[in-house]
Amino acid sequence: MNMTDTTRITDYYLLDDLLSDEHKMIRASIRQAIRKDVRPFVEDAAQRHQQIDGLMQTLGEIGALGACIPAEYGGGGLDQVAYGVIMQELEAVDSAVRSAASVQSSLVMYPIFMYGSEEQKRKFLPELASGNLVGAFGLTEPNHGSDPRSMETTLRKDGVGYRLNGAKMWITNAPICDMAVVWAKDEESRVRGVLVQNGMDGFTRKETLHKWSLRASCTGELIFNEVYITEGDLLLGVDNMAGPLSCLNSARYGISWGVIGAAVDCYQTALRYALERMQFGKPIASYQLQQRKFSEMLTEITKAQLLAWRLGVLKDEGRASPQQISMAKRNNVQMALEVARESRQILGAMGIVGDFPIMRHLMNLESVSTYEGTHDIHLLITGQDVTGISAF
Ligand SMILES: Cc1cc2nc3c(=O)[nH]c(=O)nc-3n(C[C@H](O)[C@H](O)[C@H](O)COP(=O)(O)OP(=O)(O)OC[C@H]3O[C@@H](n4cnc5c(N)ncnc54)[C@H](O)[C@@H]3O)c2cc1C
Structure with a gap:
């Protein structure tokens, strides 16, 4: 495998073939912009426990807010797979960046679009899409x-x-x-x-x-x-708990894509390190124990990619159930957490410092596992779907 081709390293099942040219174009443009305008400032912001300056405006400028909201309200008018692809690029940089876009797009713009009056939509959606307003x-x-x-x-x-x-x-x-x-x-x-x-x-x-x-x-x-x-x-259009739950479905779906970005960033960082780091006269990547870690991580990343992509297609067809979304959110966050933990181990002591993004991803993913429905609750949702009996 050509190690300089970073896409191929983590697109093991050639899932790019399942994306449209438009999806790939959106991914390339978000990737280029987010890596230039946001990534250089993330580590410092995280170390100082501060929001990245002007983050929402930047996200607005690069088209990362309200991807699925119609263009007449300032949104991107894109499909669900495109939204997922965007979330993946943002979370490859930091879960905080994806969280900002998730909340604004799925939890603020989406309910205004779904349940708001025409006046509310015209007043808020364009301003939220541009990042001039923070929701x-x-x-x-x-x-x-x-x-x-x-x-x-x-x-x-x-x-x-x-x-x-x-x-x-x-x-x-x-x-x-x-x-x-x-x-x-x-x-x-x-x-x-x-x-x-x-x-x-x-x-x-x-x-x-x-x-x-x-x-x-x-x-x-x-x-x-x-x-x-x-x-x-x-x-006025809200029907009891179906209102907030519909927003959470949208955000949870985005998380199932987003966390793959964090996992891939950890995996690629660890792989580069393992190929260069010499111990006992050989690169640590040459040892079977380390190769097992990479094999398992890539297998889990690939399974998560398939889950997210299929869920996106089902969502675009209006056929994704909340229970399917729960399964993908829970599985993919857990996958990303495990990849981050294994990757950190591969870097040894270097894994705990901010020179590499892994520890930051690992700590972020702990929150992602809790918010938008905890790991346990999503398991119980699957359990309820399987048995017909609610355990909560
Ligand atoms: C960084 C961050 C950002 C967030 N952003 C938002 C936001 O923007 N908007 C918002 O509304 N919320 C937000 N949240 C809140 C998040 O959604 C909640 O933390 C989450 O729903 C869990 O609630 P809790 O923390 O009160 O835990 P609890 O509900 O108290 O749960 C504690 C533990 O008990 C388990 N548990 C609970 N009930 C059961 C049961 N019946 N059976 C078995 N186990 C159970 C849970 O799985 C968990 O492990 C955010 C949280 C974090 C950490």
């Missing part, structure tokens, strides 16, 4: 993570409007968001979607500090104290 998605609460149906945030009728009360926690981009899609229960205990904007009375944001994971992404709390909500701030 957040508020579902998780201090007391309710895996069980969002039990949320305590409330939306109470008050004259012609409503009052929003409660708190959301672990929210990506909370400290820097201009607006947020927030999920709350009305007086009939039905889940409603609300568009909250920065500057509304009673709305505050707080950063969660000292993270060891996704350090180049900011995370925080959204707090609502009698925030006045008008009818025009509501997402």
